[in-house]
Amino acid sequence: MDKRHYNVAVIGAGPAGIYASDILSKSDLDVSIDLFERLPAPYGLVRYGVAPDHPRIKAIIDALYNVLQRGDIRLLGNVDVGSDVTLAEMHEHYDAIIVATGALADAPLDIPGVDLPGCYGAADFVAWYDGHPDFPRDWPLEATDVAVLGVGNVALDVSRILAKHVEDLMPTEIPGNVVARLKDNPVRDVHVFGRRGPAQVKFTPMELRELGRVPDVDIVVYPEDFEYDDASQEAVESKKMTKQVVDQLTNWVFQEPEDLTASRRIHIHMLQQPVAILGDGKVEAIRMERTRLRGDGSVEGTGEYIDYPVQAVYRAVGYASSPIEGAPFDEEKRVIPNVAGRVVEDGKPVDGLYATGWVKRGPVGLIGSTKSDAQETIANLVEDANAGRLSATGTPDGGEGIVALLNERGVRYTTWHGWELLEAFEKELGEAEGRKRIKVVERETMTAVSRGEEHDGKLY
Missing domain, CATH: 3.40.50.720 (NAD(P)-binding Rossmann-like Domain)
Incomplete structure (x- = not known):
């Protein structure tokens, strides 16, 4: 040695x-x-x-x-x-x-209309609500109907933050500028789209269960989106997490209509793939194509198209x-x-x-x-x-x-000692407002606090 x-x-x-x-x-x-x-x-x-x-x-x-x-x-x-x-x-x-x-960075999505105002990368949105110091401090939250493309945990995070009432986020360290913007969020319906079937979604069971516990938010799943091929059946039978996810989605399918009374809804759509984002100078709708499973868990288009009126689209199709x-x-x-x-x-x-x-x-x-x-x-x-x-x-x-x-x-x-100083500072900010912690967004303040330097107290 x-x-x-x-x-x-x-x-x-x-x-x-x-x-x-x-x-x-x-x-x-x-x-x-x-x-x-x-x-x-x-x-x-x-x-x-x-x-x-x-x-x-x-x-x-x-x-x-x-x-x-x-x-x-x-x-x-x-x-x-x-x-x-x-x-x-x-x-x-x-x-x-x-x-x-x-x-x-956001992975690219190559479909017509992806450059329209109102079409956003999920990574940018996440960086905003997480208070990343190198991203803008504001976010345009004007849509009542939103599409989220992707069925991974990032798509769930984005959907949950969009649909959740801001008072239910206050126990977290969410930054003050994000709280202020979310208070006026007019969203009513968030539509989450996945290309494949329920056995192929990438949600983890815990994340999916947490979604169902969000106050005043109903989860809507559609029976016509349930389709299984041989690969799907094998995945459900052999993978415990897949079975748990499918079981949770199935439970939502069988909800009674009279039980859906929340002011906001998250709709989970499967077997649909985006083909175009529509609008004249801004996002006005998204065109989805119905897909079908091919036996091995992959899908192909059916030629059946559905237009969903939405005013914003979030691409949660992966990071790069x-x-x-x-x-x-x-x-x-x-x-x-x-x-x-x-x-x-x-x-x-x-x-x-x-x-x-x-x-x-x-x-x-x-x-x-x-x-x-x-x-x-x-x-x-x-x-x-x-x-x-x-x-x-x-x-x-x-x-x-x-x-x-x-x-x-x-x-x-900055150093580890500097991080401990910044962490203590963020906790003090939280205590002043009855919260456990408030995240500092402004990079100069973060740096100055960490180095024990004078600063103007600007938080975002």
Whole structure:
């Protein structure tokens, strides 16, 4: 076993980066780990990509907190790798770099009308209601009838936030500007559309059950949308989660009409695919085509079309990663090309460069997948270290050289102690309004609080 000391940088302090750092810290390598984050706060998608009322958000953040508060992984926040410091400069100071930058952009949807005003990417909407500091502070909530395209948990989050009355969100850390805008939300009906049948939707059972508990919101499911082929039947019989989802959807089908009395409704439609967004200068309707199952769980169009009058469309058809300057990137798959976490370019491994999480495999899977993903990447990094394949281009001195560079350039980086200061500040804001916490949106305030600097108290 090689007992040389290694310095490793991890780029991205979301679940993927934190899990990779944790697993590496517990490996047999003698290693120092610096965790870089573009934002002043850690946790990535858990803080900025999951609805504030998500049922598991607190447990996930607690787990990530427990890793970082140990102190053996150094957090360097508010550092943009690519502009504040380059990947080439990091290679001069670290033996290995792990990219865990996730996926924040919306996957494209190529249908007519997608560029009409009133058609939005779900990722942008999520970033708004989660208070991402790099996104606009306002959102146009003017539609009474809304279409949400997609049947994953992001689609459920978007639908739930649109339909939920704002007073039922107050126990969360939802930012003040979002609360103010949601108070005037006129929405009455949210239509969620999926291309395939009930056995193929990607909702998790817990998320679906939570949807049914939202006050003054009815869930409407239609019997004509229930169709099963051989693959569907096999999935229901062999996968417990699939059966739970199908059972919940079936329960909603058999609701009595007189029981549907809420002021807002979420309609779940299946076996329908979008073909066009209609409108003259703005969204006025969406055209869906009926689909049918082909036996293997896939679908084909039937040529039957239905127009739904809506004034807004949210595309929740997936996330896409963005390139990081200095690393290869597959523009078609929207990932960093890699083999089991080892980054490759022109078919050859890039020395000392690794990837994990969604930027490695695409935006699929839950937290459990992110952990197993990190284990694979770290196992290969450790194997490369033990085989003597980690040869840095300079003299690796770890983060001290990078910190000196950041100081020289006037980069106001933040630390774990700074995050604890910001967290305490957000909790104080919440206590003043009888809430547990209020998230700060304004990046300058986040940075100043984290660094113990004077600030004007602007929250968003």
